[in-house]
Amino acid sequence: MPRIKIDHTKCTGCRHCEIACSLNHVANTANPRRARIRVMKDKNRYYPVISGPFVDAACTSKHIIEIDGHRYDMCALCRASCPQKPFFIEAETGIPLKCDFCGIPPSPSCVRWCNTGALELVEE
Amino acid sequence: MNGWYGRCLRVNLTEGRHKIEKLNSDYLQNFLGGRGLGVKVYSDEVSLQVDPLSPDNKLIFSSGPMVGTGAVTGASCNVVTRSALTGTLACAKMRGHFGAEMKFAGFDMIIIEGKAETPVILSIMDDKIRLVPALEYWGRSTSETEDKFKENLGDQWIARETFLVTIGPAGENLLPLANVVNDRFLSVGGAGIGAVMGSKNLKAVAVKGQHSLKVADGNRFVQVVNTMINKLNSAPLTSQSMPQWGSAFLVGLCYQKGILPGNNFQKASVSLRHIGTEALEGAFALRSRGCFSCPIACIKKTDIKHHAYEGKGMIPTYLAIGSLGTNCGVSDLSIIGMANMVCAEMGLDPVATGGMLATAMELVERKIATPEELKIDIRFGNGNGILEALRMISTKKGHAKRLGQGGKILAESFERPDLFMGVKGMPLSPFDPRALQGMGLHFATCNYGSHHLYAYTFIDELLNVNENLDPSEIKGKPGLVKLYQDTTAVMDSLGLCCWPLLGLKFKNFVPLVNSCLGTNHTAEDLLSIGERVWNLERLFNLKAGFNKSHDVLPLRFTEEPISDGNGGEKVSRVNEMLPEYYYLRGWNEQGEPMKETLKALGLED
Numbered sequence: 001m002p003r004i005k006i007d008h009t010k011c012t013g014c015r016h017c018e019i020a021c022s023l024n025h026v027a028n029t030a031n032p033r034r035a036r037i038r039v040m041k042d043k044n045r046y047y048p049v050i051s052g053p054f055v056d057a058a059c060t061s062k063h064i065i066e067i068d069g070h071r072y073d074m075c076a077l078c079r080a081s082c083p084q085k086p087f088f089i090e091a092e093t094g095i096p097l098k099c100d101f102c103g104i105p106p107s108p109s110c111v112r113w114c115n116t117g118a119l120e121l122v123e124e
Numbered sequence: 125m126n127g128w129y130g131r132c133l134r135v136n137l138t139e140g141r142h143k144i145e146k147l148n149s150d151y152l153q154n155f156l157g158g159r160g161l162g163v164k165v166y167s168d169e170v171s172l173q174v175d176p177l178s179p180d181n182k183l184i185f186s187s188g189p190m191v192g193t194g195a196v197t198g199a200s201c202n203v204v205t206r207s208a209l210t211g212t213l214a215c216a217k218m219r220g221h222f223g224a225e226m227k228f229a230g231f232d233m234i235i236i237e238g239k240a241e242t243p244v245i246l247s248i249m250d251d252k253i254r255l256v257p258a259l260e261y262w263g264r265s266t267s268e269t270e271d272k273f274k275e276n277l278g279d280q281w282i283a284r285e286t287f288l289v290t291i292g293p294a295g296e297n298l299l300p301l302a303n304v305v306n307d308r309f310l311s312v313g314g315a316g317i318g319a320v321m322g323s324k325n326l327k328a329v330a331v332k333g334q335h336s337l338k339v340a341d342g343n344r345f346v347q348v349v350n351t352m353i354n355k356l357n358s359a360p361l362t363s364q365s366m367p368q369w370g371s372a373f374l375v376g377l378c379y380q381k382g383i384l385p386g387n388n389f390q391k392a393s394v395s396l397r398h399i400g401t402e403a404l405e406g407a408f409a410l411r412s413r414g415c416f417s418c419p420i421a422c423i424k425k426t427d428i429k430h431h432a433y434e435g436k437g438m439i440p441t442y443l444a445i446g447s448l449g450t451n452c453g454v455s456d457l458s459i460i461g462m463a464n465m466v467c468a469e470m471g472l473d474p475v476a477t478g479g480m481l482a483t484a485m486e487l488v489e490r491k492i493a494t495p496e497e498l499k500i501d502i503r504f505g506n507g508n509g510i511l512e513a514l515r516m517i518s519t520k521k522g523h524a525k526r527l528g529q530g531g532k533i534l535a536e537s538f539e540r541p542d543l544f545m546g547v548k549g550m551p552l553s554p555f556d557p558r559a560l561q562g563m564g565l566h567f568a569t570c571n572y573g574s575h576h577l578y579a580y581t582f583i584d585e586l587l588n589v590n591e592n593l594d595p596s597e598i599k600g601k602p603g604l605v606k607l608y609q610d611t612t613a614v615m616d617s618l619g620l621c622c623w624p625l626l627g628l629k630f631k632n633f634v635p636l637v638n639s640c641l642g643t644n645h646t647a648e649d650l651l652s653i654g655e656r657v658w659n660l661e662r663l664f665n666l667k668a669g670f671n672k673s674h675d676v677l678p679l680r681f682t683e684e685p686i687s688d689g690n691g692g693e694k695v696s697r698v699n700e701m702l703p704e705y706y707y708l709r710g711w712n713e714q715g716e717p718m719k720e721t722l723k724a725l726g727l728e729d
Binding site: 012013014015016019020022023024026027028029030031032033034040041044045053076086087091111112115116 | 126192193194221228249280281285334335336337338339340341342345346349350353356357367409412413414415416417418420422425427436
């Protein structure tokens with residue numbers, strides 16, 4: 001099964017993937033708010049987050065994880081869109097967005113435009 | 125509309141009102157956007173006699189049509205106003221994410237007029253436009269202001285998507301050396317603009333938006349971007365040097381050719397060991413940061429741990445290493461990095477400030493001024509003195525007021541204007557014009573003082589990307605300078621960064637522009653738009669009292685050869701090149717555009 005592997009240490013936060021996604025899914029339109037991938041910033045790092053399932057209730061287990069003295073807000077890195085996190089919801093229609101690997105066979109446009117190697121398509 | 129959003133926000137701070145206007149479509153065709161459109165609107169609306177710091181002056185933020193569309197390196201937003209340092213028109217380029225967010229907020233241009241009674245922040249949040257009282261931010265550094273503002277928004281998701289451009293204490297204190305800083309630490313590269321913003325009592329502009337931008341032919345556009353990314357990856361400079369070290373990779377090369385200046389351009393820099401790219405990697409842990417939709421990501425961030433400043437910072441670029449470092453006799457990267465950070469935090473321009481410090485140091489060295497007179501201990505090579513000076517200048521503490529007025533006024537107050545190394549009040553960027561002749565000609569003729577970011581002639585002169593030119597020869601240089609001045613003007617007008625020209629030719633951008641905007645421009649069409657913008661700026665400056673007598677380099681460059689370094693015994697031959705440059709531009713011997721030239725460019729009144 002194809003997956004998009006994310007290496008956040010390589011992400012420069014340029015958000016080119018967001019625009020690639022938006023141009024591919026909405027004809028001739030560039031808008032990060034209509035993209036199915038968003039780049040989140042937490043402390044010193046950027047994390048590309050690819051939209052997952054929509055949940056209609058906020059979760060009850062918000063975690064903050066500590067690794068090597070760094071605290072990570074898992075809510076920001078969570079792939080779901082929920083009532084408490086207004087991401088991955090099409091602003092104009094209110095429809096939740098989900099990554100579809102840009103069709104069959106998968107050739108995600110975000111991976112094609114990511115120049116640093118932070119995003120990679122892998123077979124598993 | 126493709127590319128453009130087509131709206132302009134006009135904010136009158138005196139009345140506290142705003143109004144949304146439609147952009148003139150004739151202007152969009154002839155001047156594209158960004159710098160071109162900003163200069164056109166500014167010269168239409170503002171009278172020539174206006175004092176830069178008076179409420180009648182206007183401040184224009186202008187994003188180009190390619191910004192935010194996903195075009196390679198389409199991130200730059202220009203800030204156009206009359207500079208408080210030079211008195212000329214200034215059009216500084218702002219990198220990072222602010223310009224793109226401004227487009228998503230639905231505005232190609234923001235015009236700021238008047239003066240607020242008390243400090244305010246202009247907040248544009250999803251079509252809600254407000255002036256927020258900013259007393260609690262006044263006096264704070266740029267990053268503190270940004271963090272505090274985002275904290276006060278009270279919602280981390282909104283804060284994540286908000287981008288700010290702020291001034292530091294230097295701008296609040298109306299120092300001509302001040303510039304504006306966006307995305308926490310990115311200097312705009314426009315001395316004098318921070319003071320204009322400060323004079324309006326405007327501490328910051330914050331934007332967030334969710335509008336969509338349209339491109340004309342999405343499929344073609346995506347293909348062109350793919351090709352351009354591949355091309356950038358196959359060029360050594362844009363695939364290795366820039367991503368690895370940012371513009372600091374130039375340090376080694378400039379040192380070898382004797383271009384890196386030392387001690388206020390008195391000599392060539394002496395040693396590379398402490399400031400080269402190896403030292404840079406040893407001194408800082410580098411993290412790459414990209415401006416909006418930039419595959420190169422030349423901005424390098426790091427963590428700084430110093431008793432004077434601790435936190436996230438930017439590693440020094442070539443500009444900072446040259447201006448705040450070698451030209452002040454300092455070759456300690458940690459000091460240069462700190463000085464660069466203090467400049468960003470206080471909202472000072474590194475080039476203008478470095479040039480002023482170097483002038484002060486030479487005055488002290490020649491015993492024309494004493495450290496006691498300047499009330500500050502600055503000497504060539506005294507790094508801690510620089511750090512101390514920066515803080516005193518920006519907060520106007522002590523008696524460093526004289527320094528804060530800039531190098532030109534400082535040198536004149538000691539009756540040695542010849543010791544100020546700059547043109548039109550703007551200190552030279554750290555490229556020695558004696559060893560890099562084309563850049564010297566650009567420094568003399570640039571509409572906005574001697575700033576290298578308005579013509580990247582070193583791409584061909586030094587790096588030999590497209591042509592193999594000798595940096596110390598003058599043959600063909602006037603044509604090269606004109607070409608790069610026009611190229612830069614049109615790239616700024618489109619909202620594209622010029623650094624990709626290290627790996628791409630200008631003509632590679634033409635299909636990108638056409639597929640995005642739905643136009644049928646050729647490379648020549650676009651360059652003639654650049655020429656139009658350049659001539660318009662020149663006309664403004666001529667009417668504002670700048671003429672041929674201001675197109676000169678300081679005497680040091682034309683009369684004193686460099687005695688050491690690798691440049692050899694050379695002087696700048698700018699005066700030999702100037703007539704040819706005027707001829708190529710279609711200007712008369714006095715440097716005024718001729719009627720036919722203006723007619724051909726569609727600029728006659």
